[in-house]
Structure formats: C-alpha cells, structure tokens
Amino acid sequence: MAAESVFIHIIISLSILLFSAKIIAELFQRIKQPVVLGELLAGIIVGPYALGGLPLFDGQPLVVLDETIKHIGELAAIVILFIAGLEITPREFLKGGAASFTIGALGVIVPFGVGFMVLSMYGLDSFEILLIATALTATSIAISIQVLTELGRMQSKEARLILGAAIVDDILAIAILSVVVTMVQSGDTSPQIMDIAFLILKILGLFAVLLIGAIFLIPRILHREKLWRSRGSIEGITTAIFFGIAGVAAYVGLSPIVGAFAAGMAVASTKLIKQVEEYAHKLQFIFAPLFFAIIGAQVDLRGVNADVLIIAGIIIAIAISTKLLGCGLPSILFLKDKTKSMRVGIGMISRGEVGLIVAGVGVTSGVLSTDIYTSIIIMVAVTTIITPIWLKKSYKKELVEK
Secondary structure (H helix, E strand, O other): HHHHHHHHHHHHHHHHHHHHHHHHHHHHHHOOOHHHHHHHHHHHHHHOOOHOOOOOOOOOOOOOOHHHHHHHHHHHHHHHHHHHHOOOOHHHHHHHHHHHHHHHHHHHHHHHHHHHHHHHHHOHHHHHHHHHHHHHHHHHHHHHHHHHHOOOOOOOOOHHHHHHHHHHHHHHHHHHHHHHHHHHHHHOOOOOOOHHHHHHHHHHHHHHHHHHHHHHHHHHOOOOOOOOOOOOHHHHHHHHHHHHHHHHHHEEEEEEEHHHHHHHHHHOOOHHHHHHHHHHHHHHHHHHHHHHHHHHHHOOOOOOHHHHHHHHHHHHHHHHHHHHHHHHHHHHHHHHOOHHHHHHHOOOOOOHHHHHHHHHHHOOOOOOOHHHHHHHHHHHHHHHHHHHHHHOOOOOOOHHHH
C-alpha cells in the first residue's frame, strides 16, 4: 500500500507541475514574455520548497521531488534535444563544425579558467573551486532552443551556431565533470594533463562514433515503407530509436541528451522529416513545460543569507561575463555581425539542468558546503531566468519590423 501511495503522490505532483506550467505560460504569453520563463517560475512557485511544500497529502508535502520526478525531467530533456536535432542536418552541423567547436570550446575554457582564478583568490576549498568552475562551464541548450522556437528563429545563423556550440560545450563540460569527479573520489587535486586530454578526446570520439552510427542506421530503419504500414508505426519506431540512442550515449559515458540530439540530426536527413516533426512538436507541448517546471521546482531559496548572496553574486557575474566574452566575442569572426554574435553569447548563458547536476554531484560527494551549494543553485536560477528575457529582448527590433 505504501508503494501505491508513493505512485499516487508522483502522479499528483506531475499533474500540479504541468497544470501550473501551462497556466503561467499562458499568462506570460499574454504579457509578451518568454513562455519558458513562465514554466520555470511555475515550478519555483508550486515546487516542494514553496507552495508545494504545504502538508496537504496525508501530512506530506503536496508536491514531491523524488528521483522518479527527476528522471521524468531527464526524459523530457531527451525529447527536447531530439526535437532540436531535427532542426539541423548532419551536413549543416559539419558545415559549421569549426565555428561550433571554437565557440563551444571557448564557452568551456573561459568560464572554467576565470572561475578558477577568481574563486582561488576568494580563499575557498580547492575541491569546491573545481566544482564551481565546472558548473560555470555548463550551458542549458533547452532554454535557448525553446525561446528561439517561440520566436521562429531556429533557422537563423546564430541559432544554428548556438545549437552546435552548445552541443560541443555539453560534451566538453561532461568530460571536465568526469575528471573533477575522479579527482574528488581519489583526493587528487593535480591529475596528469595527459590523462585529462585523453579523457576529453575519448569523449569527443565517442560522440563522433555515435553520430556516424545514427546517420548510418536510422534512415535504413525508417525507410522501410512495406514494413511500417500501421498507423503510428513511424512515430513509435522513431521514439524508440531516439530513446535507445540516448541510452547508448549514457552507457558509454556521454549525456543522454547528446545521443538524442544525434538521433534528431540523423532523422533530419530522411525523407520522413515532416511527418516526424509534426509528431515531435506535439510531444514538445507536454514534455517541454514539464521539464522546465521540474527544473524550477528544484530551486530552494530557503538557505539564502548574506554570505550566500555575496558568493552567489560573484559566481553570477563570472557566469554571465565569461559566456558573453568566451562565446559572443569570437562569434564575430564567423557571423560578421555584432548583434548576432551577442545573441550567441546570450544564448549560452543559461546553466539550467547541467549546473544542477554538478551541484548535486558536489553535495552527494560531501565536497560542497550548504552555502556554496545554495550559491550555485542561485546562479543556475538567475542565469536560467535572465537568458530567455535577454534573448527575446535582443530580437525585439526585428520582431517589431516584421
């Protein structure tokens, strides 16, 4: 009976999160603000650290945020990144390879380097500095994708550069997180540079193999008209494939969302793209608001004090400036346009779920103090909230002219 009660609690929590996300998204749509921001705010409001914490479910908090809910959020992220992959073919991705790799790499190197140097002067523990610097490397591509989709700008040059760079950023951030976790577990703060280089090259190689495999395999499965005759077969098989590739990605040490993105790109090169897109965007109506509401629900602002606000302010300043400089400035070399380059920098600011993962690793390993953990959560929340507002504002003039 206890298991049934837990299941009911999860269902009710998902219902409240999704309903609230859609309601507040409607409100934001009417006041001409990014819908994704409303969905994030909904999660914060009805999450277990705010109204959802009221003991209205058999004396327990109304909204629960257990591992099952978080896993559902991760599944939603896989759907969002698969849909993002549908927007760009492998040929287009490789065409922007040099630009994407350069911007993505600098989007990791600059925040990590600046964060490490500044926080070292602040006098924090070496492992705490490493984990904060790692959190600063992250980019939550899902936030920017949702805003660019709302604005109808997913086909623009800067959107494609944001997409490609964010994927490279994600791969490299995962590599750095792997190194840092290994250091934390072994207690070694000075690993060999060759070991780090080898791990990063290994992860990049795994992504290349995964992408090539998806491009080779998926069209050969889907282009079987005589086999897939039942209604919904193509959609069902496609869903199975992108979840499967996401699972393979996770198994070999990559983020599952990287696998989903690779699957989306592979489907984009097939003649069934229109049919799959129509279906996938219907999935997005449910999974996108649920994902952002779950991300918002993880924001706990109860532990905020003066010390937390000071360190959070420093981390936020580093988080924003390093992405603008590390990603926006070099984008001018590829886009030849300051406004579009600025948008690339803005689009890379949000830390979202990846930043939360790093914070979670720090807490479970016992490395991060409560104050530092809360500071990272505030940084993630602030960057996640300001990105959609700032990105939409950067397009304001174009939208008015249109």
